[in-house]
Amino acid sequence: MNALRKFAAEYKAAWHLAIEYRLAVLIWMVSMVLPLVMLAGWLSIAEGGPVGRFGRTDFIAYYVAAILVRNLTGVWIIWDLDAAIRHGDMSFMLLKPYNPIIHYVAQSLSAKPLRFIVLLPLIAGVAYFVPGVNFALSPSMLALFFLAIAGSWAMLFLIQYTNGLLSFWISQTIGIADMWFGIFALFSGYLIPLDLFPPALRNALFAMPFRYMASFPIEIFTSHLAVTEILRGLLIQWAWVLVFFVVYRLVWTRGVKQYSAVGA
Amino acid sequence: MNADISVTRLCKYYRVHHKEPGFAGSLRSFFARRYETVRAVDDISFEIRSGEIVGFLGPNGAGKTTTLKVLSGLLYPTTGDISVGGHRSYDRKDQFLRGITLVMGQKNQLIWDLPALESFEINRAIFDISRSDYLAVLKELTDLLDLDPVLKKQVRKLSLGERMKCELAAALLHRPKVLFLDEPTIGLDVTMQGRMREFLAEYNKRHGATILLTSHYMADVTALCRRILVIDHGHLIYDGAIDALVERVAPYKHVRIVTRRPIIAGELERFGEVLSMDTLEATLVVPRDHTSGVAAELLKALPIEDVTIEDPAVEEIISRIFTEKILT
Numbered sequence: 001m002n003a004l005r006k007f008a009a010e011y012k013a014a015w016h017l018a019i020e021y022r023l024a025v026l027i028w029m030v031s032m033v034l035p036l037v038m039l040a041g042w043l044s045i046a047e048g049g050p051v052g053r054f055g056r057t058d059f060i061a062y063y064v065a066a067i068l069v070r071n072l073t074g075v076w077i078i079w080d081l082d083a084a085i086r087h088g089d090m091s092f093m094l095l096k097p098y099n100p101i102i103h104y105v106a107q108s109l110s111a112k113p114l115r116f117i118v119l120l121p122l123i124a125g126v127a128y129f130v131p132g133v134n135f136a137l138s139p140s141m142l143a144l145f146f147l148a149i150a151g152s153w154a155m156l157f158l159i160q161y162t163n164g165l166l167s168f169w170i171s172q173t174i175g176i177a178d179m180w181f182g183i184f185a186l187f188s189g190y191l192i193p194l195d196l197f198p199p200a201l202r203n204a205l206f207a208m209p210f211r212y213m214a215s216f217p218i219e220i221f222t223s224h225l226a227v228t229e230i231l232r233g234l235l236i237q238w239a240w241v242l243v244f245f246v247v248y249r250l251v252w253t254r255g256v257k258q259y260s261a262v263g264a
Numbered sequence: 265m266n267a268d269i270s271v272t273r274l275c276k277y278y279r280v281h282h283k284e285p286g287f288a289g290s291l292r293s294f295f296a297r298r299y300e301t302v303r304a305v306d307d308i309s310f311e312i313r314s315g316e317i318v319g320f321l322g323p324n325g326a327g328k329t330t331t332l333k334v335l336s337g338l339l340y341p342t343t344g345d346i347s348v349g350g351h352r353s354y355d356r357k358d359q360f361l362r363g364i365t366l367v368m369g370q371k372n373q374l375i376w377d378l379p380a381l382e383s384f385e386i387n388r389a390i391f392d393i394s395r396s397d398y399l400a401v402l403k404e405l406t407d408l409l410d411l412d413p414v415l416k417k418q419v420r421k422l423s424l425g426e427r428m429k430c431e432l433a434a435a436l437l438h439r440p441k442v443l444f445l446d447e448p449t450i451g452l453d454v455t456m457q458g459r460m461r462e463f464l465a466e467y468n469k470r471h472g473a474t475i476l477l478t479s480h481y482m483a484d485v486t487a488l489c490r491r492i493l494v495i496d497h498g499h500l501i502y503d504g505a506i507d508a509l510v511e512r513v514a515p516y517k518h519v520r521i522v523t524r525r526p527i528i529a530g531e532l533e534r535f536g537e538v539l540s541m542d543t544l545e546a547t548l549v550v551p552r553d554h555t556s557g558v559a560a561e562l563l564k565a566l567p568i569e570d571v572t573i574e575d576p577a578v579e580e581i582i583s584r585i586f587t588e589k590i591l592t
Binding site for chain 2: 002005006008009010012013016017020021088089091092094095096097098257259260261262
């Protein structure tokens, strides 16, 4: 309860900041064109007939869902975290009776409502005007979708946060994050639907955490999964969240020890 | 609680790696890093009583900030024991953190693009301060620091002095009993420095807070602290009253005279060492015990308009300690 109140205070300030930077948020959103570029490519390929299970409409639905999922699950806190650790501002957080992760969770979630509201017209427009697009819009499916969104965000957040904590030891954490983004974009279904990979690779990716970082909620939103598949997927996804949480805890306790040993 | 802060044989060593400048240097340090141990704090012990204000002096790099960071729990000591308000700082227990604060004049904790009040609200939640306590403390700090006009302005639009006042307020909202202040007046103009000093003295008086403060401005220290700790190269070289240090390091006083007619150095040399002189003015360095005698002789021997006897400036004494290694 206590942590929740601290989070609420942090979130309120982070939300005010997001409003303060609203124009920047919009520009960021517009600059996320990678899925659109991919869509344009697939559309011209699909002119000659469907690719795997994907016709032109499927591609449109998939990449619009990808934009939505990316906006709701994307995490961009590593620059702040890295700077806080290396310039010593982490000290101020360590002097307070709370875990600094609360601050970064608040920061990461602060602009999500704004992004969601901005994307609503796009979703509605595509759902309404593009024939054959079938988004999962029933309340129960939306509820499952948002659970999967929360899971994807939690995985991506914990990965990036843990990555950022490496700044306790090294000065190249942002380079690692850039490299990680490439791997993520390629294998999570963000840029290429996993069903279009060769079956062996696809099955391997399904067994790894990648699918649950983007593809899984996209699959739900494009009505590709039955409820039992979704429930099973959520279970696996949240198990991965737990794994990444344990890794974060290990790195955090060691990192703080390191910080206390050498200072900022 | 008698000793609020107790430090016993504290050492803090860092291992830092050396890098030669330039590309070749980078390459060399990539393959074979040379490490060196820096003894930032080397075997220091002291105690501070509850409610005391103590000045912590030393040149840059002497180990002041490191000591403050160890005391506030940010750094783990290499060896030695520390206790602050009954807690081992480095355990960083919530109860400990609620009782202390660390203000670093060179750093800011306030959110840059929001008004200071927003940062205060966050601290209120994090430190679990009840709404009524918060309002009471905020009112007190607003009155003492004259914050009213600045609280609702974006922090980035504040002047340095205004920002520093807000930083201090943010650091004191949870009404800590122990204050570690690292250069709290750095960069402030003389008036603002004076205001800060008055505020700290008042805070100490009202709440019986223990304050350990570093500053490069001697006036901060002489105005607030009767006791000082002097540290150099990680060693504590003095712990005691400022007055006693002055007597010990400078067993002399300055006798300043103004004469009615021009005088020459030759006339003064038998009274003491001539520190400076002008046509109608001179300052002599005279051993402490002899000052009154010398002054009387001067009055007899020369056409004196005015005599003043004073201690040398503390700045001068401190700088002598470090340049001439008087205490080491």
